[in-house]
Each structure stands twice: as C-alpha cells, then as structure tokens.
Amino acid sequence: MQRILSTTLPDHVGETVTLAGWVHRRRLLKSVAFLILRDAGGLAQVVVTEPHSRTWLATLTEETVVEVVGTVAANPAAPAGVEVIEPTVRLLGEVAVPPPFDLYRPGLTATLPTQLDHAPVALRHPARSAALRISAAAVAGFRSTLDARGFVEIHTPKVVASATESGANVFAIDYFGTPAYLAQSPQFYKQLMVGVHERVYEVGPVFRAEPHDTTRHLAQYTSLDVELGFVTDHRDVMSVLRDVLAGMLAGVADRAAVPLATLGVEVPDVPAWIPAVHFTEALAIAGAPPDEPDLAPAHERTLGEWARTEHGSDFLFVTGYPMAKRPFYTHPDPDRPAYSNGFDLLFRGVELVTGGQRLHRYGDYLAALAARGEPVEPYASYVEAFRHGMPPHGGFAIGLERFVARLVGAANVREVTAFPRDLHRLTP
Amino acid sequence: MQRILSTTLPDHVGETVTLAGWVHRRRLLKSVAFLILRDAGGLAQVVVTEPHSRTWLATLTEETVVEVVGTVAANPAAPAGVEVIEPTVRLLGEVAVPPPFDLYRPGLTATLPTQLDHAPVALRHPARSAALRISAAAVAGFRSTLDARGFVEIHTPKVVASATESGANVFAIDYFGTPAYLAQSPQFYKQLMVGVHERVYEVGPVFRAEPHDTTRHLAQYTSLDVELGFVTDHRDVMSVLRDVLAGMLAGVADRAAVPLATLGVEVPDVPAWIPAVHFTEALAIAGAPPDEPDLAPAHERTLGEWARTEHGSDFLFVTGYPMAKRPFYTHPDPDRPAYSNGFDLLFRGVELVTGGQRLHRYGDYLAALAARGEPVEPYASYVEAFRHGMPPHGGFAIGLERFVARLVGAANVREVTAFPRDLHRLTP
Structure with missing residues (x-):
C-alpha cells in the first residue's frame, strides 16, 4: 500500500492507510497509548489499544522509525481532527541511544553549541x-x-x-x-x-x-x-x-x-x-x-x-x-x-x-x-x-x-x- | 526607449526600436554596410547606408559593444525576415584588442586549450x-x-x-x-x-x-x-x-x-x-x-x-x-x-x-x-x-x-x- 504523508490524513477518513516516520512522542496511559508520529508533513496521532502493541510501544525510544498501517478516524479532539486507530506498527529503523535532547518539546532547550554538535x-x-x-x-x-x-x-x-x-x-x-x-x-x-x-x-x-x-x-x-x-x-x-x-x-x-x-x-x-x-x-x-x-x-x-x-x-x-x-x-x-x-x-x-x-x-x-x-x-x-x-x-x-x-x-x-x-x- | 532583444524584432516591423549587443560581424560593401549584432537572443542584421556611420563602422573591431536605434523593416532575404534600417549606432563598450579567434564563423577553429585559455x-x-x-x-x-x-x-x-x-x-x-x-x-x-x-x-x-x-x-x-x-x-x-x-x-x-x-x-x-x-x-x-x-x-x-x-x-x-x-x-x-x-x-x-x-x-x-x-x-x-x-x-x-x-x-x-x-x- 502506497504510503501517505500525515498532512493528507483528513482526506482519508474511514480508509486504511500506511504512514511512516519517526516516533516523535509516546503517551502511555493505562488502557491506551498515543504514538505521535512525525513525518515530512508534520505530526499524526496514532491510538494503540491492543495490549501487545502497547507493551511493545512502551519499549521503543523516541526517534525510532516505524511504519503504521491503520484506519483513519475523525476525532475533533485530535490534531487536525483526525487520528489513526487499530494500527499495526512495524519497525523500520531502530535507535541505538536516546537523542541527546528532547525533540518533542516546543523549543530545543539545549544550547546552540550542543545543537550544532548534534546537528x-x-x-x-x-x-x-x-x-x-x-x-x-x-x-x-x-x-x-x-x-x-x-x-x-x-x-x-x-x-x-x-x-x-x-x-x-x-x-x-x-x-x-x-x-x-x-x-x-x-x-x-x-x-x-x-x-x-x-x-x-x-x-x-x-x-x-x-x-x-x-x-x-x-x-x-x-x-x-x-x-x-x-x-x-x-x-x-x-x-x-x-x-x-x-x-x-x-x-x-x-x-x-x-x-x-x-x-x-x-x-x-x-x-x-x-x-x-x-x-x-x-x-x-x-x-x-x-x-x-x-x-x-x-x-x-x-x-x-x-x-x-x-x-x-x-x-x-x-x-x-x-x-x-x-x-x-x-x-x-x-x-x-x-x-x-x-x-x-x-x-x-x-x-x-x-x-x-x-x-x-x-x-x-x-x-x-x-x-x-x-x-x-x-x-x-x-x-x-x-x-x-x-x-x-x-x-x-x-x-x-x-x-x-x-x-x-x-x-x-x-x-x-x-x-x-x-x-x-x-x-x- | 526600452531596449528589446533581437528575437522579438519580427513583432516590431515598422517601429523604431533600441537594440544593444556585440558587433558580431561587419560586411562593408561599397554603398552599404551590414552590421550583424549579437545579443542574448541571437543575431540581428542592421543596414547602414549613411556615409559617416559607414565610415565609423569600418573602424570598429568585432566584439565592440554598441547600442542601435533604428526602424524595423521586413526583408525576406534577411535573417528571420527582418532587419533594422536607418540606424543610429552608439558606442557602449570599446575593444582594446581584436579577439584571439573569430567568433563569427560557424565553429571555433581554435584548439580547445586555446579556447579555454581565453574562455x-x-x-x-x-x-x-x-x-x-x-x-x-x-x-x-x-x-x-x-x-x-x-x-x-x-x-x-x-x-x-x-x-x-x-x-x-x-x-x-x-x-x-x-x-x-x-x-x-x-x-x-x-x-x-x-x-x-x-x-x-x-x-x-x-x-x-x-x-x-x-x-x-x-x-x-x-x-x-x-x-x-x-x-x-x-x-x-x-x-x-x-x-x-x-x-x-x-x-x-x-x-x-x-x-x-x-x-x-x-x-x-x-x-x-x-x-x-x-x-x-x-x-x-x-x-x-x-x-x-x-x-x-x-x-x-x-x-x-x-x-x-x-x-x-x-x-x-x-x-x-x-x-x-x-x-x-x-x-x-x-x-x-x-x-x-x-x-x-x-x-x-x-x-x-x-x-x-x-x-x-x-x-x-x-x-x-x-x-x-x-x-x-x-x-x-x-x-x-x-x-x-x-x-x-x-x-x-x-x-x-x-x-x-x-x-x-x-x-x-x-x-x-x-x-x-x-x-x-x-x-x-
């Protein structure tokens, strides 16, 4: 299935789509986990409820590269009004060490020299x-x-x-x-x-x-x-x-x-x-x-x-x-x-x-x-x-x-x- | 007057126009001189009959930069079917020495090293x-x-x-x-x-x-x-x-x-x-x-x-x-x-x-x-x-x-x- 960019998700409500990108952030709640996926278009919210997937997601590090196949659902509370549900998540590129600073915060808190060292x-x-x-x-x-x-x-x-x-x-x-x-x-x-x-x-x-x-x-x-x-x-x-x-x-x-x-x-x-x-x-x-x-x-x-x-x-x-x-x-x-x-x-x-x-x-x-x-x-x-x-x-x-x-x-x-x-x- | 490129001459028949470019070649005949002007668009034929201008043109070296103000005339025998007549020619950039090889011939006859020396x-x-x-x-x-x-x-x-x-x-x-x-x-x-x-x-x-x-x-x-x-x-x-x-x-x-x-x-x-x-x-x-x-x-x-x-x-x-x-x-x-x-x-x-x-x-x-x-x-x-x-x-x-x-x-x-x-x- 042809991969799509996160920016086009609102055009695919109700469809099964393939996304791919970086694990920008995870929010691990008791019965559900949110995977925020970053690709060249922006961010997409992926909702993970299946227990095995949730457990696996908990082990991943930010910046891991994954492919997500799932269904696009409207959700006014989600970014751009859509999210991806019932996903299958597949590893594309593993992370050897966590990033030297958090990429998911609104601004980089690292000093400019540190940013440049890790450009x-x-x-x-x-x-x-x-x-x-x-x-x-x-x-x-x-x-x-x-x-x-x-x-x-x-x-x-x-x-x-x-x-x-x-x-x-x-x-x-x-x-x-x-x-x-x-x-x-x-x-x-x-x-x-x-x-x-x-x-x-x-x-x-x-x-x-x-x-x-x-x-x-x-x-x-x-x-x-x-x-x-x-x-x-x-x-x-x-x-x-x-x-x-x-x-x-x-x-x-x-x-x-x-x-x-x-x-x-x-x-x-x-x-x-x-x-x-x-x-x-x-x-x-x-x-x-x-x-x-x-x-x-x-x-x-x-x-x-x-x-x-x-x-x-x-x-x-x-x-x-x-x-x-x-x-x-x-x-x-x-x-x-x-x-x-x-x-x-x-x-x-x-x-x-x-x-x-x-x-x-x-x-x-x-x-x-x-x-x-x-x-x-x-x-x-x-x-x-x-x-x-x-x-x-x-x-x-x-x-x-x-x-x-x-x-x-x-x-x-x-x-x-x-x-x-x-x-x-x-x-x- | 806004300068035009030689390529647009056919659109201006009967009009007075300003051209500018390099003296690509001159053909000095007894009662008329042809100035072939080269600009970013290509070549234009300029017909010089006025005796003082003809005499002056005879003294110019190829590659001299000139401005030409004249009238566009249809002439099926001229390149692109048009030429510029009754021109006033003004010097914009003089030449100190003739080019080391002829630029008006169909191909450069100088060897590649010579061309590169004079790129x-x-x-x-x-x-x-x-x-x-x-x-x-x-x-x-x-x-x-x-x-x-x-x-x-x-x-x-x-x-x-x-x-x-x-x-x-x-x-x-x-x-x-x-x-x-x-x-x-x-x-x-x-x-x-x-x-x-x-x-x-x-x-x-x-x-x-x-x-x-x-x-x-x-x-x-x-x-x-x-x-x-x-x-x-x-x-x-x-x-x-x-x-x-x-x-x-x-x-x-x-x-x-x-x-x-x-x-x-x-x-x-x-x-x-x-x-x-x-x-x-x-x-x-x-x-x-x-x-x-x-x-x-x-x-x-x-x-x-x-x-x-x-x-x-x-x-x-x-x-x-x-x-x-x-x-x-x-x-x-x-x-x-x-x-x-x-x-x-x-x-x-x-x-x-x-x-x-x-x-x-x-x-x-x-x-x-x-x-x-x-x-x-x-x-x-x-x-x-x-x-x-x-x-x-x-x-x-x-x-x-x-x-x-x-x-x-x-x-x-x-x-x-x-x-x-x-x-x-x-x-x-």
Whole structure:
C-alpha cells in the first residue's frame, strides 16, 4: 500500500492507510497509548489499544522509525481532527541511544553549541527544519524571478588562483602542488559571464576565513549572486534586486506556509519602490560624523528603525558608498567621483545585500588598480576579458543564511544553517 | 526607449526600436554596410547606408559593444525576415584588442586549450554559449521534477574534516590551522538530511584531485545529488531517477529550444521503464569474463549499443554491482550479499549516474567499516547520526557536465564547462 504523508490524513477518513516516520512522542496511559508520529508533513496521532502493541510501544525510544498501517478516524479532539486507530506498527529503523535532547518539546532547550554538535538530530526539531524549508523556498523564489527575466544560471570555479575580494580572509589550498585559494565570491566570473549571457545568476558556496566569531559571519555561506549587462547605472540593478526580494518572499509565502506557521513568522511586504538614501544622508540620519567612511552595525540599526518609522519599510537602500571603501571594480558616481555607484540593502537594520555598477572599460580597470597601488598580474585573466568589449553592467549578492535569519528572527545565522562552518567548527 | 532583444524584432516591423549587443560581424560593401549584432537572443542584421556611420563602422573591431536605434523593416532575404534600417549606432563598450579567434564563423577553429585559455571570449561563440544554456535548462528541469515530488533543496559543507569517498583524490586545505579537505561529494550530508526532510537534493560543486587527464574528469564539477527515505530498496531510487532524467530533458526541450537548434541536437526519449540488467548479465553482454569486478569504459560502450539495439533506449541501468567495488555505506542485496543494491545508469554507453540503497542501521555501519579494516573515527560524526533512527534510504548523483556533454555530443566535458579545473588548469 502506497504510503501517505500525515498532512493528507483528513482526506482519508474511514480508509486504511500506511504512514511512516519517526516516533516523535509516546503517551502511555493505562488502557491506551498515543504514538505521535512525525513525518515530512508534520505530526499524526496514532491510538494503540491492543495490549501487545502497547507493551511493545512502551519499549521503543523516541526517534525510532516505524511504519503504521491503520484506519483513519475523525476525532475533533485530535490534531487536525483526525487520528489513526487499530494500527499495526512495524519497525523500520531502530535507535541505538536516546537523542541527546528532547525533540518533542516546543523549543530545543539545549544550547546552540550542543545543537550544532548534534546537528543531524537537532535539525529534526520542527523549528529547526522549518527554517531550512523557508530557506529552500526563498532560493526557489530567487531563481523563478530571475528565470522569468531572462537570466541564465551559471556554475563557476570555487578554486581560484588569486583572492578576489582582497588578500585577507582567504583559505589556502594545495592544488596539485600549486598554491590556490577558495573563492570568496563568484564576482569576477559572473562579470565575465555577462559577456556571454548578458544576465546571469549563481547559487553557490563562498568561503571566508573570518578570524572573528560573530553571530552573522560564517566561513562558508550560500551566496545568491546576480549580474546583468546593459544597465544605465546602479539604479537598474536596484530595480532587479527589488523584484528578486519580492520574488523570494513570495516563494516563501507560497511554498513554506506550514514552516512559516510553525515559526509564527509573517512575511513582510516589499514596497514597490524601496526607499533609498545616499550615504551622506545615511550618516546624518544615523547621527554619525559626516566624515565617517562606512556605516557601523549600530548605524545600520538606526537606519533600519528610521526606514520602518518614516517609510513603513523593512528594507532600505543606502547608495553612494565612498569609493575608498568599495572594491577596485566599483564604478564611481560620474557626478561625484569620490562616491560610488555602489549600494547596500539593509533588511531590518542589517546589511543583507551589497551591489552596484562595475567598471566595464579595460582602461578603467588598469587605472583603478594603479590608483590603489595593486599589481595587475593577480587579476590578469579577469582584467583581460575587459579588453574584448563589455557592456555597462552591475549586480549584487545576497547572503542566504543572513536573509533567512533576519526573516525568521533568529539571533544567530547558525540557527538557520544545517552544518555551519566557523573558526571553531569543522564537524559535523 | 526600452531596449528589446533581437528575437522579438519580427513583432516590431515598422517601429523604431533600441537594440544593444556585440558587433558580431561587419560586411562593408561599397554603398552599404551590414552590421550583424549579437545579443542574448541571437543575431540581428542592421543596414547602414549613411556615409559617416559607414565610415565609423569600418573602424570598429568585432566584439565592440554598441547600442542601435533604428526602424524595423521586413526583408525576406534577411535573417528571420527582418532587419533594422536607418540606424543610429552608439558606442557602449570599446575593444582594446581584436579577439584571439573569430567568433563569427560557424565553429571555433581554435584548439580547445586555446579556447579555454581565453574562455571569457570563447564562451561568447553561439555554439559554446548554447551548451551552457542547455546545462542551465537541464538543472531547472532537475529541480522542478524534485520540487513537485516533495524534495527539499539543501546546502552542505564543502570543507570537511575527512575524505568522504576514500582517502585518494582529495584536496587538502588549511582550515584556520587545522587540516581539512574539500568535499568529494555531499554523500554523508544528504543522507543525514534524510533524517530531517526525508527527501532532499543539492546542486553544488564537488572536488576530485584527479591525477589523470581524461576527457570526462574534472577537478571541480557540478553534482546533482538526490537522496530519499522510506524506500523499499534501490528500485524506488531508480524510479525517481527515471523521472528526474525525463524532467531534465523536458526542461531542456522547453527552455532551450534555440540552443538545441543552434547545436542541431535532438532530445532523446526516456523510456517509461529504463531497461535494467544485473551486473552479471552486463558482463556477459559486454563479453567480459564473469569474474571481472567492474565494467571498463569499453564494456560500457558495448552495453550502450546493446541497449540502443535491443531496447531502443539511450539509457541503461546496470544493477547489483559487486559490494567489493562500492563504498562502505552501500546496502548489500539481501539475497546475494556479495552483490549490492547499487546501480549505475549508462547514457549512450557512458556512466552518468551512480546510486543505490544505503545502509541505515548503526550496527551495519560499524560492521561494514570493520569488515573493510577502516577505523570509525574519521566517520564519527556521520555514523553517529545512524544511532538516532534512520529509515531505509537511497539516492544518486548525476554529473552535470558529463550529462550535457553526452547530450550535445561533445567529445570532452571541458567543451561544456565555463571555466574547467583540471590537473593543468587553474585559470581563468
């Protein structure tokens, strides 16, 4: 008999069905035992009255994997108004030791480090798995938005000959005896691919040897990268980003309604026009001195509150960051060359996206590297492509874990990452 | 004026439009010049008669990026029956040097190494970019097939504490002073995530320090990984794989019709039931001695021809590979324990997919490692998860580049990989 998921039980009242899943919890009463079964759909209540089955159930440990064949009965007092009665329960996967913490409680009481040490078990908790399902739904929305706009998905090298984002925070690797590095971003490759497909995106891992322990940095995270050609300036890029964010949140609302409900999360609106302030205005709003070269996390928080209060928006663009603080490939603002055509997007007061217009002329790359006193040689194969005709272009990168953490209200990106990697963590 | 793509020109006859793209080719005649413009949609013919524009066009190099504003006119002799007349041409991105090879010829005449050295330019050739678009369409079909079947997308660590597929062919990395490795596959993680979501997939890079130069191996490739729980045995996995292949090819047919036409490729049918032969039969069909432990490439070619002739199928399952040749997590055939519940899928005589049922009991893992004389310690965080209740499960991995190469008839996977990594190649 074809197995069904617990979510479809209400459609099968009066029928005999097969369920399978994990023993989430047992309640052993005198004349009856309740087995709460957890599967990919959710929870189902199984009522065991037959004495031998009750005795056997009493010996099982939580997280044992079982198959249940039984009859679906309506019971207004049961979850979703249905339960499974007169079951035959069969063992599919035994448990060697009890779980290191209770998975059936509303929240995991174990500390985050303990949860991460036992991630394969901790992630089974409905709150942890819900966040990962929301993450998958957000990525699906990202892709469908871009697919509909003619973007082509690409896969670029993660092992590279030189660091992309600056010499720091890069992992070294022995590549057949040659020194190489893990890619800190697909930045150079996505730009080169604008020359091929005009509009590209990539969903993939990026690597940062972050020497600090923070709640929002990981040594590996999933970067949602976009790059598009034939833009007028960074505002065309911001317009695509606005649609992408709306598409990600629509994807979450459409595909992850149950996980959202599990976490009690409401999906925010993305305004048709996300408010945007120039960096110089942002400093003033944040109460920072006008000669600050960058925004500190505290400034970003203030700006997030301001956007909420003044514009009713969870999102805020800050444009025109000083050139001195942006990478060498950044396009300057033609009218104020000390400022860039680069932007950040703040989501609820945290930097979520960095983007902007890039240089597209070969001569501009040579000049930009020279002005920073950087040699061309490490970037040779990148810069070479700009000798062969590139359109004005720009793009952005969204940190997936940071987006999900902010969306579900997680204090630490590790709560929404299956197997985080950081300064102290290489397993599981 | 909103820019349009060349593909939509036939919808705009009589209108003034804006195009933008690369100067693919120029034909400079006495009283007229033809500018063939290449954009993400394809090629467009622009007719330049005004003397100053003709003179300027004569000075341009191929691959210069331009914007063209002109009137769309019907001309049955022009490509797609339309051309752009009375154009104003504006420079968007200049060229510093001519391309190292001609991009306007039907095929690239440069050798593959030369193409790879200049990948950002070579990939602009319609034949090269078409293969990459087919690749993107195949991945979209992979995901949509699995999304419709309740699979959840995951992202797993690419930096791991120990080798996954055996000690060989692994890249070492300095992880904050600790030795670590690049993941050879997401095998362990996708299995662990079956305990969380039941059905999972991942599209991501995997890394193999292949010491040999072959036409079908890369040091980094894109692996399409699937794993599902609550299977009876490997045949449930093969059934999902059949649907996934059909979905990938449907994705290609739907989303990449123009690239398919560019390459003259017809999408093969996936039979409702892909023929399957046991390993022992496969040896007999291939004319190999019955005590061979594995299939050589020549055997696979013979089997591919046999499947074509006997079953009219481009696809063939070989099941029941000897346990001795499969990884320790492989589930044995309960009836013939020297053989496995593992399979390969051959596509046109080349191994494209490896998969099978896995062990799911903790005790079986300990026994399997002990039987191979391998210590448990390097696999501790993996094996630990099996102490906590895992369902019978299995999965498979498809090599994306190999799939696309076989589909488009490329002799070398490097022809369908944007920026390949191998023993000799770390740039661009």
